[in-house]
Amino acid sequence: MYKHAMWLLSVLALAVSPALAAEKVKIGFVTTLTTPAAVIGNDMKDAFDLAYEHIGGKMAGLDVEIIYEDDGFKPDIGKQKTDKLVKQDDVHFVTGYIWSHVLLASRKSALDAGKFLISANAGPSQLAGKLCHKNFFNISWQNDQTPMALGEVLNQRGVKSLYIMSPNYAAGKNMVAGVERTFKGAIKGKDMTKWGKDAQLDFSAELAKAKASGADAIFVFYPGKAGGAFVKQYMQAGLNKSMPLYSVYTVDALSLPKFQKAGMKGVLGSLMTQFWSPDMDTPQSKKFVSGFLKKYGRYPSFYAAQSYDAMFFIKSAVEGVNGNLGNMDGMRAAMEKVDFPSVRGKFSMGSNHFPIQNFYLREAAADSAGRWTTKIVSTVFKMHQDVYAKDCKF
Amino acid sequence: MSAMNLRRWLTALCLALFALVPVVAGVFGQPFLLDIFDRIMIISIAAVSLNLIMGYGGMISFGHAAYLGIGAYSIGIPAYYGYYDAALQLPLAIAASALFALVTGYICLRTRGVYFIMITLAFAQMAYFAFISVEEYGGDDGLVIEARSRVPAGVVDLESNVQLYYVVFAVLVGALYLVHRIVNSRFGLVIQGAKDNDERMRAIGFNTFRYRLTCYVIAGAMCGLAGWLLGNFNNFFSPEMIAWTRSGELIFMVVLGGMGSVFGPVLGTVAFIVLEEVLSGFTIYWELIFGAFLILVVVFVRGGLMGMIAKFERPRP
């Protein structure tokens, strides 16, 4: 009797076991689809869907299945969703991740389960250094790099003193550390504001301090909804006349259409650094931007560009082992080679699995059709590697 | 079926199901099932402890999630310095939550009604912002707990998910038994008497303040224990997990399950978490359905799930 029952159970187990469905490449995508931060998540999801179309839904002849999960902008939910993806759905790759703190919370779940974890946005210093892992890759940038490039721009433009504002979370701290590392002038003041679901959005007290500090320029990092709120108040306070704005990840394809709708001309001409821009002259970027404009009627953000790249990055891994998804070492080696067409053109992977790539100075400007977007002004860093790679030992 | 029996049977059935989850998860290769029920049971312990003060003592705490944080940080902070020993972490979790409950309870219990709700919220918010303000332990980002509490070899190994599961299960059963014993003791009767008519209890000669404070501390320590389990289970804790909405959710689980019934909060937690899992997998607008469900439950179902079940027990008129 007992034997029969066990037999029945094992048959049932086989029937529902995910092992049988292994002819598919399963990709889990964790991003933010609720709360105001869903603007970013939707942009990433749209780009990933577009990439899925562009690869014809196949990698090395295998069907691709994407499972989207919403982290609700909360680290613990992000971790739960990652657990679900690796345990219940048994995905081969987990990617997405807008937020550094969500990624830090989810890291252990994905890696302990023996899956590849590929960040399509967040690049916290910890994961580039001490907490690096052979199965973790970053396909965007290390958080410090973009503000380091900006600090260099400030030096080149003769800015002598700076006021810094940033949200108080993992990425915010990295951004501040980055600009402080390269900027040679004086830091006149710094405000780290509350972040998360109940982020601070009224910056009156901080802007008054910034103004009183008499700094030459102001540096900010306010991704998502806070970016719009900050730029608005910055202009209402009249600081754009006395204290030019240099930003990272604040003025982007998500906020510019809103600024245009609200007629905030003052934002045009503001400078930022980035590894990519929609006007970039690479075949993959052109295909991506025109495809995105056609399908969704708006410019893609850098978040979208990275997600688009993530799909092709994963494809290169699967094709590197001819679809043998059990061959982790083979896939890892394929990804380390960076043998895929990237929207940013040529780049390579550092020893810590973070990209070594160019960084550009961008300017907010109108395109030929009058739509507000960003344009590349100059190249700031050539093939730049983050500073944490030396702390990384697999 | 007689009055008490149906609910007793249900309690036994639920606990038996909980005990079988690892077997089912193992056989069907669905380890995520273990995760969901781990979470359900841990939050259940918190809800059971809240029920002790809220359902039996009439002390509506809008800051009960703070104890989850205190318990979890009692693993996280020592682990940050390399102390993984459960013999340090576990007593620390319980003592720290009991102390927090003692100090805040001493102040909170001087107020009544909505003022009590608000002052417990105030203390929880202070704890929330305190955890955020300490850069060293992760601040807003939360604290990754690299290793679970270490227990001497041969007893249990918490790094094993199944063993951790049964530890959680044992704690839940223990918590239920403890609350059951408390509410049926003389002490429990005083607490319930003070809820209904504090002045009369005092007139009889009971120092109800002391009784209520003791009860409040027991509930706090029990929830701190749940926090210790949660930190171990999650390997991560962030201040977001003790924000006021989380305390609100705990209250809802208790009310949904049925206040003032020992097992009710467990049912409430199961219903709450399962519904959340299912709905959020179904649509990103799941909060709309979930919110409407909450409103309907409050308007139409009195006494929660346990109350509904109790109705079936009585012969219809």
Added chain:
Amino acid sequence: MDWALLVTQILNGLQLGILLFLLAAGLTLVFGIMDFVNLAHGSLYMMGAYFCATLTYALDSFLLAVALSVPLTFAVGIVVEVLVIRHLYRRDHLDHVLATFGLILVFNSSVHMIWGAAGNPIPLPEFLDGRVELLPGVVIPVYRLLIIATGLVTAGAMYYLVQHTRLGMRIRAGASNRDMVGALGVDIKTLFTLVFGLGAAMAGLAGMMIAPITEANIGMGDDILIVAFVVIIIGGIGSVRGAFIAALVVGLIDTMGRAFLDGVLKVFMTIQNAETAAPALSAMLIYILMAAILYFRPQGLFPPKNR
């Protein structure tokens, strides 16, 4: 000490306080008169902001949009009262908290569905978008002054309504002794609905005032609501005057904390730790204030008489 900066920050604090007052006034009336805890009050604040954003684009006039959005939020308040709130007056506070917690979820999700996830900015007309120099070195955006003025006018109107009209008499009577007012033959049901709508309209107005600064966002009311609760508890439940004073105090404490606390903390700790601790500690200050006031004056600063 930089005096111009200090004055600027005091004005910023006042402006935040005024905003809190607009939100808290309705809350304290509903709480005081109906004995109803409404967590969804923040959702009405959000609705006001979204109505105003949509109408500003449709009509190309911010002021006209505000004029229309106030009655719109009033109407939403009435609908909510009739559909949900009305059935819960006789229940205990716990049921209020839970049902309105459900309402928050419903509102947030509905807004996500209707307006999408992106925030809605509200463009201001030219004459409101500038700045004025009030004193030498004290330059304030005109719009922030408008918020202060709107709040003061609303507070004045409230005072007149409550103290000098028939409706106000009933409201005052209701706040002190609900059952007696009902026994005297006042139509309690309509009075309650009206008061709830009035509170909703004021919450909506607060949302409209803040949205040109921060954009209309999903869940924008959830966290400021808790602060509004702190305000009415400190002020004394049911007291509009108490809410006004408490709102200003809380607004000033929060702003001053953000403005100057990091400078103070840097004396004791490293700069990095001070930058992290300062915003959290200044947020904590108001809860410490509330706990202290409840400990010494369990009914708040200005409890309405005869309760």
